[in-house]
Amino acid sequence: MxxxxxxxxxxxxxxxxxxxxxxxxxxxxxxxxxxxxxxxxxxxxxxxxxxxxxxxxxxxxxxxxxxxxxxxxxxxxxxxxxxxxxxxxxxxxxxxxxxxxxxxxxxxxxxxxxxxxxxxKKQLKRNEDTQCLEDVICLVFLQYYFEPFALKHPEDKTIDILQKTWRKMSPKGQEAALKLPLSKYALDLVTKALSA
Incomplete structure (x- = not known):
């Protein structure tokens, strides 16, 4: 086949x-x-x-x-x-x-x-494919699931989750995340998380 x-x-x-x-x-x-x-x-x-x-x-x-x-x-x-x-x-x-x-x-x-x-998720940060998978998971979360999550949780918890998500990503993944079509609300939270 x-x-x-x-x-x-x-x-x-x-x-x-x-x-x-x-x-x-x-x-x-x-x-x-x-x-x-x-x-x-x-x-x-x-x-x-x-x-x-x-x-x-x-x-x-x-x-x-x-x-x-x-x-x-x-x-x-x-x-x-x-x-x-x-x-x-x-x-x-x-x-x-x-x-x-x-x-x-x-x-x-x-x-x-x-x-x-x-x-x-073996060898995250060390295996190229594992890291790519994690980047894609994070990007999908940020684009489609982050805002509904944020609306249900306190801001400090949301910012903590964002910071943990960011740390799991490669520089290429982080760069792609900043180009996602996020709402102003979601983008403001990302900005706060990255500047904290």
């Missing part, structure tokens, strides 16, 4: 799994299962940010939140320790879901191992 055909088949399988998401989001007049829309946004942002991304990185971006609703945040203690444990368990869960699909589609073990490595 040609590389592009197999990649698209994997995308279709990832999207089919994410179509089971009971949570929905309306975007530009269309209602999507939340994680389907997230996967599409990740792919679009990666294509723009790194047009020559490897196949493994493209796969990882599309399945980064695969079936996330199956492990809700509320099922863990609502403190930092609970949050960190939830994040760690999610990484393993996403890697297992992705592995099952990639094996079904016919990917080799080396590609599957690379996707797992990236989903587990």
């Amino acid at each position: 040609a590389t592009k055909d197999r990649l698209l088949e994997a995308f279709q399988h990832f999207d089919a799994a994410n179509k089971q998401d009971p949570n929905t989001e309306v975007f530009e007049g269309t209602t999507y299962p939340k994680e389907v829309l997230y996967g599409i946004r990740m792919t679009e942002r990666l294509n723009e940010f790194n047009p020559t991304a490897s196949e493994a990185l493209r796969l990882t971006a599309r399945c980064q939140h695969i079936c996330r609703w199956e492990i809700p945040r509320e099922s863990y203690d609502m403190n930092r320790e609970g949050y960190l444990r939830w994040r760690q368990d999610l990484k393993k869960f996403h890697a297992k879901k992705a592995t099952d699909i990639l094996q079904e589609v016919g990917y080799d073990q080396e590609t599957i191992d690379t996707v797992t490595f990236l989903l587990e």
Whole structure:
């Protein structure tokens, strides 16, 4: 099977799994299962940010939140320790879901191992693809999810999240973030966070 055909088949399988998401989001007049829309946004942002991304990185971006609703945040203690444990368990869960699909589609073990490595965010700041994935995650968060988050939380918490997000990004990612079409409200918060 040609590389592009197999990649698209994997995308279709990832999207089919994410179509089971009971949570929905309306975007530009269309209602999507939340994680389907997230996967599409990740792919679009990666294509723009790194047009020559490897196949493994493209796969990882599309399945980064695969079936996330199956492990809700509320099922863990609502403190930092609970949050960190939830994040760690999610990484393993996403890697297992992705592995099952990639094996079904016919990917080799080396590609599957690379996707797992990236989903587990190994060697952030040291591995080029892991860093690129993190940059894309941050860019998608800032463009689509930051403002709704900010409207629900106190400003000091929002600024803290922004600063943590910024620290995770590469200089190239930070540069791209400053060019996002943010509202004046969101841009003001970013400016405050960077000047604090």
